[in-house]
Amino acid sequence: MASGGVQLSNxxxxxxxxxxxxxxxxxxxGGKEDDPNExxxxxxxxxxxxxxxxxxxxxxDSPRFKDELDTVKFICKDFWVALYKKQxxxxxxxxxxxxxxxxxxxxxxxxxxxxxxxxxxxxxxLAYTCGIIRGALANLGIASVVIAETATMPSCRFHITIxxxx
Amino acid sequence: MTIHNLYIFDRQGTLVYYGEWNRKKPGTMSxxxxxxxxxxxxxxxxxxxxxxxxxxxxxxxxxxxxxxYKMNYWESPTGVKFLMNTDLNAPNIKELLRTIxxxxxxxxxxxxxxxxxxxxxxxxxFIQKLDELIKSSLSxxxxx
Numbered sequence: 001m002a003s004g005g006v007q008l009s010n011x012x013x014x015x016x017x018x019x020x021x022x023x024x025x026x027x028x029x030g031g032k033e034d035d036p037n038e039x040x041x042x043x044x045x046x047x048x049x050x051x052x053x054x055x056x057x058x059x060x061d062s063p064r065f066k067d068e069l070d071t072v073k074f075i076c077k078d079f080w081v082a083l084y085k086k087q088x089x090x091x092x093x094x095x096x097x098x099x100x101x102x103x104x105x106x107x108x109x110x111x112x113x114x115x116x117x118x119x120x121x122x123x124x125x126l127a128y129t130c131g132i133i134r135g136a137l138a139n140l141g142i143a144s145v146v147i148a149e150t151a152t153m154p155s156c157r158f159h160i161t162i163x164x165x166x
Numbered sequence: 167m168t169i170h171n172l173y174i175f176d177r178q179g180t181l182v183y184y185g186e187w188n189r190k191k192p193g194t195m196s197x198x199x200x201x202x203x204x205x206x207x208x209x210x211x212x213x214x215x216x217x218x219x220x221x222x223x224x225x226x227x228x229x230x231x232x233x234x235y236k237m238n239y240w241e242s243p244t245g246v247k248f249l250m251n252t253d254l255n256a257p258n259i260k261e262l263l264r265t266i267x268x269x270x271x272x273x274x275x276x277x278x279x280x281x282x283x284x285x286x287x288x289x290x291x292f293i294q295k296l297d298e299l300i301k302s303s304l305s306x307x308x309x310x
Contacts, residue, residue: 014277021279111277117290118280 013085020108024124040127047131048138055136058082068162071140072099075133083132097162101133102155109154122150126158133158169306170235170251172296174271176284177245179205183287185296187306208239208249227260242267256305270295 023043058079065071076088080103090102108125112118126148134146143163150156174183181201193200215228227240231254238250240263248263274292275281281289300306 017277018279021277025279111274112280112291113289114291114294121280 017107020125020128023128036124040123043124043127044131044134047128047133048135049131050128051132051135051137052139053135054082054132055079055139065140068097068142069093069095071137071142072101072160075136076101079136083129097164099160099162101158101160103158104155106150106154106156109150109156113153116152119150119153122153122156123148126150126156130158133160167256167305167308168253169256169300169303170253172251172266172300173201173204173247173249174287175201175205175208175247175249177247178284179209179247180284181205181286182284183292185293185300187300204249205247208247227263229259238263240264240267246271252305259305262299262303262305266296266299270299 023046024039062074065074072091072093076091080086080088084103084107086103086105086107088101089104090100092100092102106126106129108129109122112121112125130146130148134144137144137146137160143165145161145163146158148156148158168188170189171184171186173181176182181198181204184197184201195203211228211230216223226243227238229236229238231237234254236252236254236256236259238252238256238259239248240260241247246267248266250259250263252259270292274289274295275287278289278292281287287293
């Protein structure tokens with residue numbers, strides 16, 4: 001302890017955490033400063049590609065899913081563990097294609113605030129993950145719209161709405 | 167025992183945080199003015215100690231005592247400077263400062279992308295975690 005100090009809890013995750021933070025907060029994604037929606041949609045698209053590819057890798061040894069709910073449960077459990085080392089805390093559904101996933105301590109928000117401070121920054125930190133969920137579902141053949149909201153950091157909710165072919 | 171206050175400076179010498187717990191004599195200057203004065207003293211003291219030392223010094227910390235209080239200083243390898251005033255009996259403040267750096271500063275300042283580097287820290291989460299750590303430390307709680 002004299003010269004060592006504490007170990008990083010998850011040293012391999014820190015660069016990803018910092019990279020995500022920079023992606024969100026610095027201007028490297030280009031786009032106009034005065035158009036936050038452009039930033040959000042870019043982050044979402046990067047997330048979509050990430051999720052689309054990631055699910056392929058994660059499912060290589062896994063059996064087929066029974067139904068849609070089974071798929072969403074997989075997202076809440078194994079997929080979330082692979083991404084954020086924890087499971088989704090709460091899953092709710094109306095059984096008509098709407099799912100609400102609640103994470104009480106979302107990783108990208110947990111270092112930022114535990115109150116309403118910086119709340120206006122919330123959506124930027126969730127866009128990438130919305131994209132990941134949408135991408136993962138898309139590669140499983142489920143078209144969806146994913147939006148996220150946060151009322152008090154670090155907890156947040158992801159709303160998944162399945163698009164039915166009409 | 168008690169902890170009076172804490173100054174955090176970045177490597178450029180900018181005051182990035184000031185916290186106060188038991189300060190009985192309020193300062194007569196603004197926070198910025200006081201920060202500059204404290205940093206000037208630190209800077210001089212450091213180079214003084216370095217030049218006057220009869221032995222090879224390889225330490226990133228030192229302290230001084232008056233008859234009333236003790237000033238403890240610790241610097242991270244990246245140049246973040248922590249200065250904490252305590253009463254004369256407070257033990258192991260160097261370790262406490264190191265813990266503040268590792269468990270609060272790095273976690274809630276460095277890893278918070280919303281905070282600009284070198285700006286004054288106004289994160290409520292940081293302030294809360296720092297307060298918890300200080301108030302649970304032996305130097306703060308024990309009544310000797």
